[in-house]
Amino acid sequence: MHANRIWIPPDHPRAKSLYTREMLVDGYRRGLVTAEGLIAHGRGEAYDYLIGERTTKTAQRAIKAAAAMLLLSKRPVISVNGNTAVLCPRTVAELAKVTEAAIEVNLFYRTEERERAIKAELETHGADNVLGVGSRASATIPELQSERRRVDPEGIYRADTVFVPLEDGDRTEALVEMGKTVITIDLNPLSRTAKAAHITIVDNIVRAMPAIVEAAREIKGGRSLKKIVGGFDNKKNLRESLKIIKGGI
Amino acid sequence: MHANRIWIPPDHPRAKSLYTREMLVDGYRRGLVTAEGLIAHGRGEAYDYLIGERTTKTAQRAIKAAAAMLLLSKRPVISVNGNTAVLCPRTVAELAKVTEAAIEVNLFYRTEERERAIKAELETHGADNVLGVGSRASATIPELQSERRRVDPEGIYRADTVFVPLEDGDRTEALVEMGKTVITIDLNPLSRTAKAAHITIVDNIVRAMPAIVEAAREIKGGRSLKKIVGGFDNKKNLRESLKIIKGGI
Numbered sequence: 001m002h003a004n005r006i007w008i009p010p011d012h013p014r015a016k017s018l019y020t021r022e023m024l025v026d027g028y029r030r031g032l033v034t035a036e037g038l039i040a041h042g043r044g045e046a047y048d049y050l051i052g053e054r055t056t057k058t059a060q061r062a063i064k065a066a067a068a069m070l071l072l073s074k075r076p077v078i079s080v081n082g083n084t085a086v087l088c089p090r091t092v093a094e095l096a097k098v099t100e101a102a103i104e105v106n107l108f109y110r111t112e113e114r115e116r117a118i119k120a121e122l123e124t125h126g127a128d129n130v131l132g133v134g135s136r137a138s139a140t141i142p143e144l145q146s147e148r149r150r151v152d153p154e155g156i157y158r159a160d161t162v163f164v165p166l167e168d169g170d171r172t173e174a175l176v177e178m179g180k181t182v183i184t185i186d187l188n189p190l191s192r193t194a195k196a197a198h199i200t201i202v203d204n205i206v207r208a209m210p211a212i213v214e215a216a217r218e219i220k221g222g223r224s225l226k227k228i229v230g231g232f233d234n235k236k237n238l239r240e241s242l243k244i245i246k247g248g249i
Numbered sequence: 250m251h252a253n254r255i256w257i258p259p260d261h262p263r264a265k266s267l268y269t270r271e272m273l274v275d276g277y278r279r280g281l282v283t284a285e286g287l288i289a290h291g292r293g294e295a296y297d298y299l300i301g302e303r304t305t306k307t308a309q310r311a312i313k314a315a316a317a318m319l320l321l322s323k324r325p326v327i328s329v330n331g332n333t334a335v336l337c338p339r340t341v342a343e344l345a346k347v348t349e350a351a352i353e354v355n356l357f358y359r360t361e362e363r364e365r366a367i368k369a370e371l372e373t374h375g376a377d378n379v380l381g382v383g384s385r386a387s388a389t390i391p392e393l394q395s396e397r398r399r400v401d402p403e404g405i406y407r408a409d410t411v412f413v414p415l416e417d418g419d420r421t422e423a424l425v426e427m428g429k430t431v432i433t434i435d436l437n438p439l440s441r442t443a444k445a446a447h448i449t450i451v452d453n454i455v456r457a458m459p460a461i462v463e464a465a466r467e468i469k470g471g472r473s474l475k476k477i478v479g480g481f482d483n484k485k486n487l488r489e490s491l492k493i494i495k496g497g498i
Contacts, residue, residue, distance in 0.1 A: 042295070045295075049439075
C-alpha cells in the first residue's frame with residue numbers, strides 16, 4: 001500500500017522537513033511509532049513551519065538552561081517515546097552520557113513489544129541501561145489514567161529532573177505535581193505541556209537535541225550553571241516564542 | 250501494537266477533535282489512509298487549534314461562494330483522497346447529488362487496491378458512479394510528477410470546476426494552469442494550495458463539507474449565484490483568516 005515512496009530532491013526548499021517525515025513513517029512501519037504519533041508529528045510540522053523551521057535565539061536560551069539544569073540535577077532522567085527514539089536515538093544516548101542521566105522508555109500507547117523495540121533502537125545508537133521496559137515499570141504516577149502513569153522506580157519515580165521531549169499535558173502536569181523539575185520540547189508555546197513545564201524548548205526535536213548536547217558539553221564543569229538556570233524565565237521565553245510565530249504569519 | 254485505544258469522555262474539551270483523529274487512524278487500519286495522510290491531518294489539527302476549532306464567518310463566506318460556483322459549473326468534479334473519504338464520505342455523496350457533480354478518486358500515493366477501497370467507502374455512503382479508479386484514469390495533467398497527474402478523461406480532465414479538499418500545492422497549481430476553476434479546503438491560509446486556488450475555505454473539512462451541502466441546498470435555483478461568486482475575493486478572504494489566527498495566538 002505504501003510502495004510509491006517519493007524521492008526527495010536534496011535542493012527541495014523543505015527537504016529536511018520531508019526527510020524527517022519519512023524517518024517517522026519508516027519508524028511506524030518498524031513498530032516504534034504509533035498512528036497517533038504520526039498525527040502528533042504533523043501538528044509539530046505546522047508549528048515548525050510557522051516558526052520558520054529554525055532554532056530561534058529564544059529557543060537557544062531554553063536549550064542552554066535545559067543543559068545546565070540536567071547537569072545540576074542529581075538524578076536526571078530522559079523520558080523517551082516512539083517519536084523521540086526514531087528521530088534522535090543517537091543524541092538521546094549522547095545527552096545521557098554527558099549529563100549522566102538515565103534513559104527511560106515511557107509510552108502513552110504501551111505494549112511490551114513496542115517498549116522492547118524502542119529500547120533496542122536506543123541501544124543500537126549507543127544507549128546503555130535503558131529503564132522502564134516491561135515489569136521494571138512497577139511504580140505509578142498518581143492521578144494519571146493512561147498507561148503512561150507506570151514508571152520505573154529506579155528512573156522517573158525517584159528522579160529530581162525529568163526531560164520529557166514531546167510530552168502530553170496531563171503527564172507533564174502530573175510530573176510537576178510530584179515535585180519533579182520538568183524540561184520539555186514543544187513547538188506549540190500555547191500547549192498545556194509548554195505552560196506546565198519549568199523549561200520549555202520551543203523547537204523541532206531534530207534540531208534541539210543536538211543543540212542541547214552541544215550546550216551541555218560546552219558548559220559542563222563550569223561555574224555558571226546555577227546562574228544560567230536562575231536567569232531563565234520560562235513564561236517570558238514562551239511569550240517571546242509566541243511573538244516570533246505571530247511575526248512570521 | 251495498537252490495542253490500547255483510549256476512551257474519549259464526551260465532555261472532554263477537545264472530544265470532537267480526538268474523535269476525528271480516531272476516525273482517521275481507523276481509516277489507516279482499513280487501508281484507506283496513508284501514513285503521510287495521518288501526518289497531514291496532524292498539521293490540520295494544529296491550524297484548526299489556532300483558528301479556534303470553529304467555522305469562522307470568513308470561512309462561511311468562502312463556503313457559500315464554493316457552493317454557488319459548483320452550482321454554476323457545467324462539469325464540476327469533486328476530487329477525493331483517502332482522508333476525505335474517511336472523514337466525510339456521506340457529505341461528499343450529498344454534495345455530488347445537490348450540485349450534480351461527478352466524484353473522482355485521485356491519490357498522491359496511488360495503488361489500485363486503495364483506490365478501490367476508497368470507491369467502496371464512498372459507495373457505501375451513497376455515492377454512485379465514482380470515477381478515476383484503475384485504468385479509467387488514463388489522461389494526465391501536464392507538469393505533474395506524482396501519480397496524482399493521472400486523471401479520468403470523463404472527470405477532472407474535462408471538468409470546468411474541480412473541488413479538491415485537502416490538496417497539495419503542486420497539483421492545485423497544475424489544475425489552475427490547465428484553466429480549471431479550483432475550490433479547496435485548507436486550514437493553512439499561507440499554503441501554496443490556499444494561495445493558488447480560486448476559492449479557499451479555511452476550515453476543518455469535517456465542519457466545512459456539511460456546511461457546503463447546506464449552502465448549496467439553500468441557494469440552488471436562486472438568481473443570486475453569479476452575484477455570490479462575483480462578490481467573493483479569495484485574497485481578501487485569506488487575509489482575514491490570517492488575521493483571525495493571529496488574533497487567537
